[in-house]
Amino acid sequence: MSLADSHPRQDGPGRGRPRSEAVERSIMEGVLKLLEEGVPLAELSIERIARTAGVGKATIYRRWSGKEALFVDVVRAAEPPDPELPGTSVRDDLVALMEQLRRRGLMTRSPVLLHNVIAQMKSSPKIWDAYHANVVEPRRRKQHAILRRAQENGELRTDIDVDVMNDMIFGPMLVRAVMRPDADLPEGLAEQMVDAVLEGLRPVSSRTP
Amino acid sequence: MSLADSHPRQDGPGRGRPRSEAVERSIMEGVLKLLEEGVPLAELSIERIARTAGVGKATIYRRWSGKEALFVDVVRAAEPPDPELPGTSVRDDLVALMEQLRRRGLMTRSPVLLHNVIAQMKSSPKIWDAYHANVVEPRRRKQHAILRRAQENGELRTDIDVDVMNDMIFGPMLVRAVMRPDADLPEGLAEQMVDAVLEGLRPVSSRTP
Structure with a gap:
């Protein structure tokens, strides 16, 4: 018996209501818990996730098309939110x-979660593609x-x-955040990089000095 | 792909002599041949490489400490040489x-050698570390x-x-060459990127206009 199944939905697709949000969160936290315990992605079945979260498989499949989509949402939720x-x-x-x-780079430096999650993600082309399509590409379009x-x-x-x-x-920060785990990411680096590179990207008439 | 224009290391006894160079090249070409045939790195034993190159295992071990060092040299030889x-x-x-x-980015776009080689390399932390220590870090020190x-x-x-x-x-080109296999790498891109970024990296007194 799943938690959600014992509380029939009252309207619509159920997303956004407190009850539904709580279920989603407990499912995503179940995935994180398993990953933190060192369970490899390949062994993370929907069945196992459902058991860990205390819900039925159907409850998961109502919200995500499969393991890939769920995993991408877990990563997105673990990353710093898109800024205003x-x-x-x-x-x-x-x-x-x-x-x-x-x-985000600083988070992947901590020897825990996001680092393992991203490493696991890279080892699965299907999930990596889903992450790119659903997280990386929309960010890029916004940029x-x-x-x-x-x-x-x-x-x-x-x-x-x-x-x-x-x-x-964005390349310089991306390289430091993602490809060079030993590189410093000090406070103020974003401002320094943006200000310097913009000097060369502004129209000539508005450059310093 | 051939290693005809390769540049063997000069750092050991007997290196650089024509006879030794020919042997080295046939060994490295043996590795490439096996990789092109789709043999996974994990199955590339020194014994198999020796058989393919028509030399004895001892001949390989006289020149390389092991599979990792040999593999890194193969990649280095397949990459565009360091420029004057x-x-x-x-x-x-x-x-x-x-x-x-x-x-280098353009080479990895061709659906053949370097692409597979680099993908294989990334899947082996030991070889990836050796490649970094012997190829990437020296380049970085030079920069x-x-x-x-x-x-x-x-x-x-x-x-x-x-x-x-x-x-x-270097980050912007690195991102396009390595992380974004679909990104354009047109002729003139190096000049365009360097000229624009230098505008912000020059001392204020010498900037355009």
Whole structure:
């Protein structure tokens, strides 16, 4: 008998209501618990997750299409949330996004959760693809939109491809956060990187000095 | 893929002599042949490599400490060679290094060798560590030396850590070459990235306009 099944849904798809949220959270926490216990991803069956969370398999399948989708949600919930963008300037928006990336990097440095989770994720092409499609690509589209708008309103030069510009801005932090686990990620790094790279990405007329 | 333009190490007794070079090349080509045939790294024993190359196991062990060291040399030989640095300016040296990275990225895009080799390498922490210690770290030290010298002679600002600067310069190309297999790597990208990022990394007094 699952917890959710004993409380019939009252309306709609059930998402967003406190009861449903609690069930979702306990399922995702079940996944985290198993991962923290060192259970490899390959052995994380929906059945085992259901048992750990104290729900029925059907309760999980009502919310996620399968292990991949559930796992991607677990990772997304464990990562720093997408920041509110100040919207005051392209500089401030970029700093906010870079700061999120820096914090995510710091989280993967702690010898615990996110590090193992991401390593496991990389070992499964199917989950890695789902993570990319559902987390990485939407972030990237948001970044592109910010850059395109800044090109339109004259904050950024227009002779560099938006996708190239995107890597010029976020690539350095991404490399330090993801590829170089020994690299420092000090407070203030997001601001320093954004300010320096923007010097070369602004229209010539608005550069320092 | 052939290793015809490879550059054998010069650091051991007997290295660099024609006879020894030919043997080394046939051994390394043996490894490539097996990899191209789809033999997984885990099944690539020294014995099998020796058989493929038509040499004795002792011949291999005289040149390499083991499978890891041999494999790292195979990858290094398959990658674009380290460029001659023009030495005319930090800009020109950086463009040369970025261009190498761009070409390496293009090579991993071809559906053949380097792509599989690098994927295999990543799946073996021991070989990945050896590759980092013997290929990636020396490159990084060379890059740092270039940047430090440019800071000393006034070509680069001194208030940004050399290691951070290094990621600001090489990170964008690295991300495109290694993490984003679908990203374009057009001719001229190295120059464009270096010129734009240097605008923010030069001392204020020497910036454009």
